Amino acid sequence: MKRIGIALTTAVLLAACNIEVLPGPAPGTPVIVDDPNGAQATIAPSRTHRFELTVGTEPVRVDVYHQEATADGELYVKVFDGANAAYAHTDRRDLFAGADAALTSLGVSAQDVDVSFPYSVNLPKSMGKVYLEVTNKTGGSAQVTVKAVARNEVVRDGFSMNAPSGGATAVGYGGAVLFLGQRDTYTYQGASNQLIRFTPTDAANVVGLKAVLNPGQPSETELAAGVDVNLLPGDRVEVFAEGNARAGFCQNLSGCADGIVTGEYGLTIH
Known part of the structure; x- marks a missing residue:
């Protein structure tokens, strides 16, 4: 009862001071970089599951594995930054795109990629908190595992x-x-x-x-x-x-x- 009273008192004080309390981004299932087990979820048809991770001083490749995969396009992956602004998306295994960009380039179809490969997105170093939403586009349940691995930049600068x-x-x-x-x-x-x-x-x-x-x-x-x-x-x-x-x-x-x-x-x- 004491905790409830304190919460109610705080809410009343904030309202009296005309202070607007804004909700932060919705949390997700935690993913730890370089954890070989990753984080798992079962996603019902047409439903979305949210994950979260933190990108520190090394760039990271985040991988979404689909246990029942039979083709590209069965999952849709969207990445958000720490402010919950859309950053990237993909529904294919050979590339990813900015949030507002199409996933095909120059009218070329997806190459023949082994469906045991994950859907992946590369995240730059020091990006901080990142949220990942995985949508199941199939007619059955999808067992997914999300892993994150530190990766080499391979950037040529001058x-x-x-x-x-x-x-x-x-x-x-x-x-x-x-x-x-x-x-x-x-x-x-x-x-x-x-x-x-x-x-x-x-x-x-x-x-x-x-x-x-x-x-x-x-x-x-x-x-x-x-x-x-x-x-x-x-x-x-x-x-x-x-x-x-x-x-x-x-x-x-x-x-x-x-x-x-x-x-x-x-x-x-x-």
């Missing part, structure tokens, strides 16, 4: 490129766009009379990766996939997802073990 040396005829550089809004930047430090070629590792380029030579300059040139362009000392290259709207995953770069290569690309100088 990365130096040089011409081939030691008798080599070509030298390759690679990266991956793994986070929404990520823009990798490179500066060419080698000699003249070289060519550069941009190649998305995913042939369908479902994320919509683009590369631009000397962005914002009079000499700005988009690097079409597989096409050679002249390269001069001091030239800059920027690689990003079209409209900064989507991001993908990587497998072939150091620190990458996603099993999917939709965010990967290569830059070849020859």
